[in-house]
Amino acid sequence: KAGVTQTPRYLIKTRGQQVTLSCSPISGHRSVSWYQQTPGQGLQFLFEYFSETQRNKGNFPGRFSGRQFSNSRSEMNVSTLELGDSALYLCASSLSTGKETQYFGPGTRLLVL
Amino acid sequence: DQQVKQNSPSLSVQEGRISILNCDYTNSMFDYFLWYKKYPAEGPTFLISISSIKDKNEDGRFTVFLNKSAKHLSLHIVPSQPGDSAVYFCAASALVTGNTGKLIFGQGTTLQVKP
Numbered sequence: 142k143a144g145v146t147q148t149p150r151y152l153i154k155t156r157g158q159q160v161t162l163s164c165s166p167i168s169g170h171r172s173v174s175w176y177q178q179t180p181g182q183g184l185q186f187l188f189e190y191f192s193e194t195q196r197n198k199g200n201f202p203g204r205f206s207g208r209q210f211s212n213s214r215s216e217m218n219v220s221t222l223e224l225g226d227s228a229l230y231l232c233a234s235s236l237s238t239g240k241e242t243q244y245f246g247p248g249t250r251l252l253v254l
Numbered sequence: 255d256q257q258v259k260q261n262s263p264s265l266s267v268q269e270g271r272i273s274i275l276n277c278d279y280t281n282s283m284f285d286y287f288l289w290y291k292k293y294p295a296e297g298p299t300f301l302i303s304i305s306s307i308k309d310k311n312e313d314g315r316f317t318v319f320l321n322k323s324a325k326h327l328s329l330h331i332v333p334s335q336p337g338d339s340a341v342y343f344c345a346a347s348a349l350v351t352g353n354t355g356k357l358i359f360g361q362g363t364t365l366q367v368k369p
Contacts, residue, residue, distance in 0.1 A: 145297070174356070184298075184343065184359035197356050231297050233357075240286045240305070240349050243357060245297035 145246035153252045159220040162249045166213050166234030173215040178229040191238040227253045257281045260360035273331040275363050277344035284346040289329045292341045334367045
């Protein structure tokens, strides 16, 4: 069974631009969560989607948004990019929501110049 | 407020010996705990988990121990192998309303296993 896939793997943007990252969960998984990893803050939860609905949201500004499609694929969008948005963005999928093990993709490395 | 803490940034052990990675948490609502391993430029790989109704879970070379009264969990790797060298994260979740799918991660411990 294929794992979680994320595209693109690497991205370079400039301040003020916006970016969209994509995540395809493991087949059969209906929940997708997004995390941001930075050297200073570690791994931080962004949001979780289940059945096309946002179920939970972390402590990030409204510039960070996401959505989930009927096939469980998910996208996250960051508008008006700031230098501090440079990070590894990780997507994780699980069978359902709640007490389910999350399996991570390889991540998208975003560099904002 | 760091709810999940891994106080040792790094650990070095000899091949064949035991590696013990520690994790402390402050939120008594946490009821599910996981350990992930991460190599550079890759996503975290799930290793093992434990529910708060247990105090031990074993999977091959990996054993996780949970001490709820001390709010402490540990991961034991026996025997350690050079391929185990990676960053290890502990994570916790609390199955309460509005908290679904949210894992809180520690800062990670870099394990180096020397041949």
